[in-house]
Amino acid sequence: MKDLVFLTYSEIKKKLNENSLTSFDLVTAYLERIQSVDSKVKAFLNLNADKILNQAKESDERRKSGKILSEFDGIPIGIKDNICIRGEITSCSSKILENFESPYDATVVSKLKEKGFILFPRLNMDEFAMGSSTENSAFQTSKNPFDTERIPGGSSGGSAAAVAASMLPISLGSDTGGSIRQPASLCGIWGLKPTYGRVSRYGLVAYASSLDQIGPFSNDMEGINDLLEILAGLDTKDQTTAKVTNFEAKSVSDLEWKGKKIGVMKTDEFNFSPDVNTRYLEILKDLESKGATLVPLDFSLLKYAIPVYYLIATAECSSNLSRFDGIRYGLRKESTGKLDDLYSESRSAGFGKEVKRRILLGTFSLSSGYYDAYYGKAQKARVLIRKQYADFFKSVDVILQPTSPTTAFKVGEKTKDPIQMYQADILTTSVNLAGVPAISCPAGLDQNGLPIGIQLTTSHFDETKLLGFASALSKLDLCKISLPKEIK
Template sequence: MTLFDLRLQDIHNQLRSKELSVTDLVNEAFAKIGEREERIGAYLTLNEAGARAEAARLDDKLARGEDLGLLFGLPIGVKDNMVTEGLRTTCASQFLSNYDPIYDGTVVSKLKQAESVMIGKLNMDEFAMGGSNENSSFHPVRNPWDLNRVPGGSSGGSAAAVAAGEAYFALGSDTGGSIRQPASYCGVVGLKPTYGLVSRYGLVAFASSLDQIGPITKNVEDAAYLLQAIAGYDPKDSTSAQVDIPNYASALTGDIAGLRIAVPKEYLEGVDPQIKASVMEALRLLESLGAVWEEVSLPHTEYAVAAYYLLASSEASSNLSRFDGVRYGVRADHAGGLLDLYHESRSQGFGPEVKRRIMLGTYALSSGYYDAYYLKAQKVRTLIKRDFDQTFEKYDVIVGPTTPTTAFQLGSQVDDPLTMYLNDILTIPVSLAGVPALSVPCGFADGLPIGLQFIGKAFDESTILRLAHAFEANSDHHKRRPAL
């Protein structure tokens, strides 16, 4: 057992009793990084000097006997598309390979206020575009359970770091499944909050109507504590929702008697038989704890992937137009004029997947095609959201697999983007509807983790956390660790 296998509450108690120091926790993180990082590649930038200085400051606070917050002293990694003052933020892109932000994003500021310790910035698919973490322009991330397999994406570095014990917990961002899919592949817990619950200020935009920051942790309880720290209204984010933030940990009662669960038949069609068997076993367990479930239909699920890639690519085309080689980031040398500067900077700075999505989005937004593609995709998005709204009129939670397969081999889908895109078929509808969803480990297939997805009503994270925590308390899948 390592320090990072302890429950958060146990670490907190040992810090208060002086059995443990923040320096011990930071040493644990960098020891594991030293042992494992060369094989995994989860980090792009380490903050070792800053983390050790912060640990020393917090240990002085411990010695003075001051009050401690629950996240006090815990080492955290942050996905490299969240700006951090003075700590390089690249979005895993050559375009931002020299970008050192002059401010913190809101979630980073909140973690500093909670006095957690920033260990470093985590690898990702370039500009969060990808589902395997092979699109990083620096190096791919490898799955700790099988180093020949992908960790998922785009938050693959975040999930792999937590699974490998290189951070106590991490933050990722989810546009179409980029927290939940890597959480499923790496056997950890990943939560995509309701759109608007967590500020996006300081998150480098991919698709602004879909992007959402959320926690990746080893268990559901930690996810509740981390969500508590980062949720809340932010006037700096025009899409931030002014809603009351409940005490998420208080919802973890273990009592799920009478909860009504919907299981979409579309989410069980075409999935790996071992995944379907694990999901059905999980449903039987939830039923034994007092919940009831029925099969339902979300009829517009089959159109979600097509609608998502049109909408997300269109928003990416608009958002990434700010990267022009003039204001920040890499600038091409010896450009022959302004238009040539734009062309050369983008040609050199963006990778193939980013270029593919910019071109698709620009086409969908162009004159003569806007109504046929972008507008039609928006109408389909409304129908998908309506499917969820109608289901939630009768049921409390929707449950199904997080992904149709377990983690696939590195390199096996790099040249087949359509197959790569279809790996998100079970996570994309949730993002289009803007509702919260949580992935937890529910089994293994051939030694690889399987994820179970809990989907809730808008701003009802408490219910999915309660249901997932009850499942977790009566199973041990989340306790298994990769044999590194």
Template sequence: MKDLIYLSYSEIKKKLNDGSLSSKDLTSAYLKRIEETDSKIKAFLELDKTKILKQADESDKRRKEGKLLSEFDGIPIGIKDNICITGEITSCSSKILENFRSPYDATVITRLKEKGFVLFPRLNMDEFAMGSSTENSAFQTSKNPFDPERIPGGSSGGSAAAVAASMLPVSLGSDTGGSIRQPASLCGIWGLKPTYGRVSRYGLVAYASSLDQIGPFSNDMEGISDLLQILSGLDPKDQTTAKVNPFESNSVVEIDWKGKKIGVMKTEEFNFSEDVNTRYLEVLKSLESKGATLVPLDFSLLKFAIPVYYLIATAECSSNLSRFDGIRYGLRKEGSGKLDDLYSDSRTAGFGKEVKRRILLGTFSLSSGYYDAYYGKAQKARVLIRKQYAEFFKSVDVIVQPTSPTTAFKVGEKTKDPIQMYQADILTTSVNLAGVPAINCPAGLDQNGLPIGIQLTTSHFDESKLLGYAKSLASLELCKISLPKEIP
């Protein structure tokens, strides 16, 4: 029973469908693993074992009666705490929504339920998805399974840590500026940020609406492609979803690198750690030996991605979070009886330091006299970044670069310097600004036994090719990685 938790997603899917494994046995094994290890990792904010086992029992009953909902029926999946599930608390790891129960399902949850997945809510995150380390959660700091003294990344740190610690084979996160790819990199697993508009955002509590995108984590490639197929598609409840050809997981085939043009960065222009830089150059050398041509790209605009991203994201967050006022829902602090005091007291008590910082920055950049100088200028720069990616893909097939400039840093190491923390997203934010898809691929361990990730990026709605390149990269020996069986 214990070995079940170490199966890959694809092995789980096969065993469930050939009848050699029941959903209840698998789910029970994961629940036992969570019980044994989550005190060290703190990936989960809450876990209702009765509800979870009931879903598994129902799946096994359907299988016995020949009424399976899909080939995915009975597969456990973790859900980040900002994705709404009917009747479940959706707190976004914040005090202001600590007791809020969602009255409806997010579109991605509806699609998972239709396929028979066993849902495991609620995975910890940075409050309202604002952070790069999961240290901004109002309730707990999640830890990295490779070294619990280090962060798992953020904001989807709980979702990544749960998969890396073999508590689940797959999970869902959200990515605004790297919040799937960066924790996937630091935890040694797969993580995909789809093209903006590929996956519905209906039921995802908004941070920055023009940047947010739901995506999957997995312990193998097949989990990524299957989940993208299930989650993606036009949604009448979200007018930002795009009417494009549906993604099909069987369209993903390993791509031969011979003759392919790979966009690469000049490493001396960015402050990569020595281990990350060395592994990146080793990967490029290996791809070159397989016949690929390396094409240096001008990433000079990337240096502006952080300020552009934080101006746009904070402006949108100040607008989106204005609804949490102590009146309609959420925490209410009543004192003097004055309306302004109710707003102020409720938001002061309900929001954490980082959320307040971003609301203030966003409100300032949108204020009269500063809008054109800051927010307006950032939007113009965003257009330039989007155009630059379009130019890139006229000359290269795929862009290959590190996902994070460093491996996982220690808990508390960067909390006193928010600017240093923001720089951790320098390689991921431009992807969200451009709206293109990108995936983190595990690329082995550094000399301290910490995971390194490589990010692949292709043009809009070209996920089939993106995952094909990722599948090819996974076959490189230097990219092999084993998840920790015992948590230190």
């Protein structure tokens, strides 16, 4: 039964619907896998095994009685710790919300429950989704299943590591500046950031509201396709969701590379590691041999993406996190009886170092005398970046570039240099600033056995084309990858 955990999402779905596999057996196998390897990976913050097994039993009963909720009934899925589940702790991996029990379900959670998915909360993350390595969690540092001395990426590191370590077939994360795509790349799995407004953010604890987007991780492409169809759609509880044609998983098919125009970047303009650079060029050569036309694009504005992103994101974080004040919910520290002291002591004790840094940066950029010089200019630059992407897609079908400039770095390697850590997101932040969809696809391993990821990007709400290209990319021999069965 232990081999069940190494099935792909599509194999699990098929076996459940053929009645050749029960949800109880599947969930039991995953719980045993978690018990065996999560002490090394540290993807989960806690796990209520009895509650999860009861969900699996209920799913099997529905199948026996012919009352299944959907073809997905009984499939396990992991949930990042900033997505609300009624009756569950939603801490955002922060001390300030360590004991906060959510009174409601996020819209995406409601949709998963309606389909009969078995929820596995809570997956570790960088505190309030602020980080690129999951080292900023207040509780533990998640590890990369390919090498547990290295980081899994962030902020959705727990969600990515759980899938890469075969503790789950699929999971949900959130992406503000690359927090799905970057850990997907470093952990050798698929991770999608949908178009901003495609998926409801209701019930996602906000970091930067104009950038955040919920998206899926999967150990195969079918999991990405199915989850996007389930999660996407207009939501009256989130006014930023867009009224567009619903995405349908069945509309995705492999696209032919012949005759397609692929936007590419000049590798000498960015500090890619040699292995990442080599694999990127090999893939481009392979696609060119299949009839694709490579179109060099001017990514000169990309060098401004990091400062623009961090000005806008920290400003929004400063505003969003002001609600955590020790008054309404969360940690409360009372010592002097004075209101100002209650605020400062609760927030000082509850927030971690990186969260405090970003709150201070955001408060500064929004302060009188500095707003126009910093935040105002950043918003103008964001418009230019968005326009640049619109111009790109007038001449190309898809943009293909590395997801991360390097493979996974070692735990502690960049924690003393925040700027170096921020640079890890240089290839992903511009996508969030523009609001376009992007997916990270596995692209083989480097010479140290660490995963390399390739990012595909298309225009707004063009996920059908995006996932068609991603599926075609996954068929290339250069992009084949096997997830580790043994975690060392």
